Amino acid sequence: MDWTMVLKAFILGGIICVIGQILIDKTKLTPARILVAFVTTGAILGGLGWYKHLINWAGCGASVPLTGFGNLLAKGAIEEVKTNGLIGAFTGGTKAAAAGIAAAIFFGYIASLVSKPKIKKQ
Amino acid sequence: MKPINSKEEYATYVDQKTPNSPILKNCFNAFWVGGLICALGQIIFEICKTRGIDETTSYTIVSISLIFISAFLTALNIFNKIGKFAGAGSLVPITGFANSIVSPAMEYKSEGYVMGVGAKMFTVAGPVLVYGISTSIIIGILYIIFNTQSITLI
Numbered sequence: 001m002d003w004t005m006v007l008k009a010f011i012l013g014g015i016i017c018v019i020g021q022i023l024i025d026k027t028k029l030t031p032a033r034i035l036v037a038f039v040t041t042g043a044i045l046g047g048l049g050w051y052k053h054l055i056n057w058a059g060c061g062a063s064v065p066l067t068g069f070g071n072l073l074a075k076g077a078i079e080e081v082k083t084n085g086l087i088g089a090f091t092g093g094t095k096a097a098a099a100g101i102a103a104a105i106f107f108g109y110i111a112s113l114v115s116k117p118k119i120k121k122q
Numbered sequence: 123m124k125p126i127n128s129k130e131e132y133a134t135y136v137d138q139k140t141p142n143s144p145i146l147k148n149c150f151n152a153f154w155v156g157g158l159i160c161a162l163g164q165i166i167f168e169i170c171k172t173r174g175i176d177e178t179t180s181y182t183i184v185s186i187s188l189i190f191i192s193a194f195l196t197a198l199n200i201f202n203k204i205g206k207f208a209g210a211g212s213l214v215p216i217t218g219f220a221n222s223i224v225s226p227a228m229e230y231k232s233e234g235y236v237m238g239v240g241a242k243m244f245t246v247a248g249p250v251l252v253y254g255i256s257t258s259i260i261i262g263i264l265y266i267i268f269n270t271q272s273i274t275l276i
């Protein structure tokens with residue numbers, strides 16, 4: 001096991017989360033807006049080809065935060081454009097991110113099936 | 123206490139009374155919880171690598187595993203407590219995306235399985251997917267137009 005990569009993932013992942021925390025504390029953005037901002041930033045950095053350097057350096061430290069999800073979308077779109085042309089721009093991104101989206105929806109549905117609905121305490 | 127007459131006075135009064143959010147402490151908690159989640163992902167990745175699974179599939183396995191853990195902890199009501207403590211530390215990694223789907227799915231179960239669970243699941247994840255996927259399509263089209271990633275050489 002490559003423990004230096006684990007340490008690098010810890011450091012970079014932590015730094016990306018601190019950026020999010022500063023945005024929450026300083027700008028009063030809602031969590032939804034922060035997630036949208038992170039995904040869009042990741043997609044743009046991925047489209048420019050810069051994000052892959054972060055992934056090469058820290059592995060999951062860059063791929064696990066939502067910026068990595070955005071990067072995955074952009075990378076997938078570009079890869080598919082290379083092989084399929086314009087259609088690839090529409091199929092590539094979602095195809096690359098399909099596992100994450102499908103898993104979240106599926107597990108979310110299962111969780112709602114097994115959980116008892118909470119009564120909100122006001 | 124003297125009465126408050128103007129908007130400015132009121133603003134300063136509110137500033138005095140609202141507690142300062144302890145930003146350093148929040149950032150510290152976000153750092154180590156977020157870092158820990160990414161490190162856990164990296165450990166799963168390394169295990170996949172030693173079993174000879176290729177890189178792309180390994181990253182997919184990492185995503186699915188973390189999403190499963192997040193959904194499981196959300197269902198047990200543990201994730202919300204972690205979220206309160208860690209702030210962006212558990213929000214920004216993919217666990218936060220999973221939590222944003224699972225949590226409303228559970229909460230709105232009483233409104234039915236179609237318009238409750240099915241629709242409310244996407245209150246936060248919907249915008250994320252809309253902007254993420256739209257950006258990726260634009261990037262794909264821009265790539266066709268310029269047909270190069272030459273700026274990427276930087």
